[in-house]
Amino acid sequence: MARAAQIRLAPEDVDRMMDSINDILSFCALVGDLDCADTPDFTWRMKKLPSRRLDEAGDWADRDRFKSMSPTMEGDFFRVPRIHAED
Amino acid sequence: MADSPLSSKNSAAAKRPVVIGLEVHIQLNTKTKLFCPCSTDYIGRTPNTNVCPICLAVPGTLPLLNDLAVALGSRMGLGLHCEIQNYSNFHRKNYFYPDLSKAYQITQYGLTIAVGGYIDIEPEGRPKRVRVHHLHLEEDAGKLVHPTADGRLTGAAYSLVDYNRGGVPLSEIVSEPDMSSPAEARDYVIRLRQLARYLDVSDGEMESGSLRVDANISLSNPDGSLGTRVEIKNMNSLKSLERALEYEISRQNKVLDSGGRIVQETRLWDDAEEVTRSMRSKETASDYRYYPEMDLAPIVITDEQIEDFKRAMPELPWEKRERFAREFGLSGEEVAILTEQKELARYYEETIAAGAPPARAANWVRMEVLRVLNETGTSISDFPLGPSVLAELVKKVESKELSSTIAKDILDTLSREDITLDEAVKRSGASAVRLTGCLLDEVVDRICAANPGVVETIKSGRDKKGGKMKFLQGLVMKETRGQADPSEAAGSLSKKLGA
Numbered sequence: 001m002a003r004a005a006q007i008r009l010a011p012e013d014v015d016r017m018m019d020s021i022n023d024i025l026s027f028c029a030l031v032g033d034l035d036c037a038d039t040p041d042f043t044w045r046m047k048k049l050p051s052r053r054l055d056e057a058g059d060w061a062d063r064d065r066f067k068s069m070s071p072t073m074e075g076d077f078f079r080v081p082r083i084h085a086e087d
Numbered sequence: 088m089a090d091s092p093l094s095s096k097n098s099a100a101a102k103r104p105v106v107i108g109l110e111v112h113i114q115l116n117t118k119t120k121l122f123c124p125c126s127t128d129y130i131g132r133t134p135n136t137n138v139c140p141i142c143l144a145v146p147g148t149l150p151l152l153n154d155l156a157v158a159l160g161s162r163m164g165l166g167l168h169c170e171i172q173n174y175s176n177f178h179r180k181n182y183f184y185p186d187l188s189k190a191y192q193i194t195q196y197g198l199t200i201a202v203g204g205y206i207d208i209e210p211e212g213r214p215k216r217v218r219v220h221h222l223h224l225e226e227d228a229g230k231l232v233h234p235t236a237d238g239r240l241t242g243a244a245y246s247l248v249d250y251n252r253g254g255v256p257l258s259e260i261v262s263e264p265d266m267s268s269p270a271e272a273r274d275y276v277i278r279l280r281q282l283a284r285y286l287d288v289s290d291g292e293m294e295s296g297s298l299r300v301d302a303n304i305s306l307s308n309p310d311g312s313l314g315t316r317v318e319i320k321n322m323n324s325l326k327s328l329e330r331a332l333e334y335e336i337s338r339q340n341k342v343l344d345s346g347g348r349i350v351q352e353t354r355l356w357d358d359a360e361e362v363t364r365s366m367r368s369k370e371t372a373s374d375y376r377y378y379p380e381m382d383l384a385p386i387v388i389t390d391e392q393i394e395d396f397k398r399a400m401p402e403l404p405w406e407k408r409e410r411f412a413r414e415f416g417l418s419g420e421e422v423a424i425l426t427e428q429k430e431l432a433r434y435y436e437e438t439i440a441a442g443a444p445p446a447r448a449a450n451w452v453r454m455e456v457l458r459v460l461n462e463t464g465t466s467i468s469d470f471p472l473g474p475s476v477l478a479e480l481v482k483k484v485e486s487k488e489l490s491s492t493i494a495k496d497i498l499d500t501l502s503r504e505d506i507t508l509d510e511a512v513k514r515s516g517a518s519a520v521r522l523t524g525c526l527l528d529e530v531v532d533r534i535c536a537a538n539p540g541v542v543e544t545i546k547s548g549r550d551k552k553g554g555k556m557k558f559l560q561g562l563v564m565k566e567t568r569g570q571a572d573p574s575e576a577a578g579s580l581s582k583k584l585g586a
């Protein structure tokens with residue numbers, strides 16, 4: 001898991017975290033012990049949304065209201081805190 | 088020469104081969120952003136008008152992928168001979184800089200839309216194949232403005248951000264480090280840009296930021312191993328790309344010559360000072376903490392869709408070059424100029440389709456049409472003289488109905504004024520009937536009678552270099568106001584003078 005998440009772990013941490021993950025997994029396994037023989041199936045279906053949209057423009061009617069409520073505007077710009085450059 | 092310090096320094100530098108890889112970002116030709124329906128037309132817009140809750144990262148909003156961006160990315164990938172992947176996904180690239188509203192950029196990492204490929208370049212006539220590592224999709228960042236006197240970040244108490252550009256779709260094309268000179272890098276970018284334009288994937292304008300180039304450059308060690316690589320950013324023209332690379336080669340050589348070490352870093356090209364400056368130590372991939380973007384479904388492209396993309400591919404630049412040479416019998420140089428822009432190539436082909444002979448039409452488009460476009464600063468798409476009119480004009484020259492001098496004047500007139508070809512011909516003074524035969528002989532007689540001395544010189548055989556003959560020919564052309572054909576005038580003169 002650490003490798004998949006690109007987190008570097010020291011060898012001693014691997015053992016320690018392995019124990020923690022095993023605890024979590026054995027807790028999850030308890031779900032399997034539940035008796036659900038009489039539980040009916042879901043009666044509703046998952047709504048399937050499209051994974052892409054067409055290249056069609058839309059406008060946001062509330063933009064100006066949104067901007068007027070923003071505490072961080074200066075003119076038309078959003079104001080952001082000082083950026084610390086490494087120089 | 089061999090002992091001069093300059094040449095010994097050069098030979099030391101020549102021992103270190105240059106290795107260049109490029110990362111080119113091109114803005115995809117979509118109407119809307121990559122994950123929301125905001126317009127991508129951000130240039131000159133009031134700040135923060137092309138924004139919505141999605142590209143402003145208002146909590147609770149979800150991105151939804153623009154289908155056209157997938158199609159355009161795939162098309163560019165196919166043009167680069169890449170393999171289009173059936174399955175790819177998006178990642179979050181985290182970095183703390185407020186030009187991103189979400190504090191991460193959605194990009195592809197690892198599994199990208201197109202993999203492998205190449206583009207053939209030919210800088211200064213030397214062919215070379217540059218391999219493409221991959222092409223991926225990502226969103227652009229917003230624009231920061233620093234309220235300091237020089238507009239730089241240093242010293243700014245705060246900054247201002249405009250998110251109009253944030254979320255605009257980009258495709259990043261990452262080359263292998265296959266280029267070994269600034270000229271090769273330049274040619275690579277030129278050909279990539281041409282390809283993007285042929286495919287209608289992007290307008291590829293470097294000046295407006297539709298095409299941006301970052302370069303990785305290193306000098307190889309004497310043992311042939313790769314040297315430390317430096318990344319250069321902020322080059323916004325082909326000229327600055329070449330200059331920045333040249334500067335960096337000489338800077339790195341100087342550091343190494345004096346026994347120093349190259350630091351792995353990002354450097355910014357300063358166009359005004361013509362130097363690169365250290366920006367920050369280069370982040371490595373782990374600094375970005377890439378992780379899968381769970382808010383977006385993976386990009387699935389079926390084999391059928393890939394076949395559809397392939398079928399929809401237009402003629403590619405190198406295919407057009409090959410066909411122009413074969414079908415129209417044009418030279419390599421002529422073909423290169425005529426196919427540089429596909430709009431010009433189309434104009435040329437339509438001129439031929441309207442009956443103009445290919446070789447003469449090639450000359451006219453190359454020399455005259457491009458001259459007028461240059462002088463007036465217009466593009467071929469806005470050129471008022473249609474290909475059928477040019478074809479008529481070229482045919483009139485071919486049939487000697489018009490001299491080429493007059494035809495050029497007519498072309499100029501037609502590009503300036505909204506009149507018909509016939510009107511322009513009339514106005515040019517060239518009558519519908521060309522000055523030829525007896526009428527031309529009459530003019531020749533008149534000119535000879537008015538210049539007895541010159542005639543005597545020619546007749547007595549003292550016009551060895553033909554200069555006097557040319558002089559008379561010029562007078563005939565002037566007298567006929569270009570209505571005579573120059574070679575016919577010369578023929579009539581030599582017949583009369585026996586030269």
Ligand SMILES: [Zn+2]
Binds near residue numbers: 120125142
């Ligand atoms: Zn938006």
